[in-house]
Amino acid sequence: MKEAKIKNIFIEGAISPDKIADSIAAHQHKTNIGAHDIFLGQVRADIIDDKTVTAIEFTAQQEMANKICSEIREEVFQKFELTCMHIYHSIGKVNAGELCLFVFVSGGHRNSVFEALPYLVDEIKAKLPIFGKEIFEDESHQWKVNQ
Numbered sequence: 001m002k003e004a005k006i007k008n009i010f011i012e013g014a015i016s017p018d019k020i021a022d023s024i025a026a027h028q029h030k031t032n033i034g035a036h037d038i039f040l041g042q043v044r045a046d047i048i049d050d051k052t053v054t055a056i057e058f059t060a061q062q063e064m065a066n067k068i069c070s071e072i073r074e075e076v077f078q079k080f081e082l083t084c085m086h087i088y089h090s091i092g093k094v095n096a097g098e099l100c101l102f103v104f105v106s107g108g109h110r111n112s113v114f115e116a117l118p119y120l121v122d123e124i125k126a127k128l129p130i131f132g133k134e135i136f137e138d139e140s141h142q143w144k145v146n147q
């Protein structure tokens with residue numbers, strides 16, 4: 001069996017709308033695809049102890065995260081009937097309102113993509129060693145707990 005190539009999922013800073021549009025457009029020639037589903041994670045301006053989050057600074061154990069993500073990808077491809085899967089996560093500072101996670105799955109039919117996407121996002125959030133430092137308007141910070 002051919003070993004899967006480990007892909008780098010990290011993008012410096014926020015994920016641009018152009019990156020998302022280009023990813024979607026790149027699939028137009030794949031005529032065996034009948035459905036796509038997309039998850040976009042956005043930094044919220046949460047209010048915690050009367051302070052507003054203005055950004056999250058993401059750090060990660062990147063080599064380990066990419067390896068675990070590759071394992072998750074293989075599991076999801078085996079569990080669900082998918083044709084394509086793309087995962088991108090920000091590293092570095094992402095301001096409130098900007099995108100920090102982009103997960104894009106494609107398959108022949110909508111049921112498989114609708115079932116796969118929430119499973120995939122939950123696995124990413126639960127297993128990848130990615131850490132977010134919430135930065136408040138007064139420049140104080142706290143480490144984010146994934147939910």
